[in-house]
Amino acid sequence: MxxxxxxxxxxxxxxxxxxxxxxxxxxxxxxxxxxxxxxxxxxxxxxxxxxFGTQSHGYEVYNIISPNNNGGNLQETVTVDNEKNFAIINIHAGSCSSTTVFDYKHGYIASRVLSRRACYILDMKHKAIPALDQLKRYIYEKKALKNMYSDKYIWVKYSPLQSLITHVDWFLFGSPIKQLCSHVPLYKGEVVEKTHDIRAEACAKTGVLGILGISICAGTDA
Incomplete structure (x- = not known):
């Protein structure tokens, strides 16, 4: 054979x-x-x-779609620049839309709220603010695990009368924040641990919803 x-x-x-x-x-x-x-x-x-997102020339772009309280869907777009060390978060929610810049190089976070036509900036030196690598890991997990959600917010207080920055040092804040906030009023905010001295009805939700939410609120002295 x-x-x-x-x-x-x-x-x-x-x-x-x-x-x-x-x-x-x-x-x-x-x-x-x-x-x-x-x-x-x-x-x-x-x-x-x-x-895990689209990567090109040091950029990573993530599109996150999650359910909102009204029974619809909420879309967020996160752009990470690994070379310049910052992240931009766009929340697409009609009049409640916002854009937030996490500039790790300069050490500041700035949020522009569409309905208020204003920007709010705060120092990044706080234990509640994660590093950029950790923030990206949270985004990976939220995309991979659709049910991942956190309702915790960083509470940021500002005073409409006392917190307005009249002379802005854009070199200190960096070009990404300058591009976001140069044509609207800029207010300085501060992270607060308790919410008894803020007006909860006067809060705007920004940041990365369900991961690192930022609730910007007017103080009781406003």
């Missing part, structure tokens, strides 16, 4: 050498198989990017 099998293989190879069409067919088959493997690998890469 081994002899017959060997003769069959030899006969097949002899026929293959004499038949150019069969050679071409086998070559096309190999090329198709290689193309299939490449397509499968590309599919895996696309799947990973869809889960």
């Amino acid at each position: 081994r002899w017959n099998s060997l003769r069959k293989r030899q006969s097949f190879h002899s026929t293959l050498e004499m038949n150019p069409k069969m050679q071409l067919l086998l070559r096309d088959t190999r090329q198709l198989r290689q193309l299939y493997i490449k397509m499968q690998m590309a599919h895996v890469v696309c799947l990973v990017l869809a889960i």
Whole structure:
């Protein structure tokens, strides 16, 4: 049987050498198989990017869709610049939309609230503010685990009368915050541990909702 099998293989190879069409067919088959493997690998890469965000030239972009209290969906777009060490969060919620800049290079957070036509800035040196790598990990987890949610907020107090910054040092705050806030009033906020001296009805929710929410509120002296 081994002899017959060997003769069959030899006969097949002899026929293959004499038949150019069969050679071409086998070559096309190999090329198709290689193309299939490449397509499968590309599919895996696309799947990973869809889960963990789009990365290009030091940028990472994440689109997060989560349910809101009205039974609809809320969309957030997070852009991370790893080279310049800042993150921009856009909350798309109609009149409640906001944009927040986490500038880790300069050490400041600024939020611009659409409904108020104003910016609020605070020092990042607080234990409640995570590092950029930790913030990105929270975003990974929120995208991968759809049910991940936290209703905890950082409470930021400001005074409409006393907190307005009239002479802004944009070099101190950095260009991302300047681009966000240069054409609207800029107020200085402070993180507070207790909420007894703020007006809860006068709060705006910004930041990364469900991960690192920032509730900006007017003080009771306003």
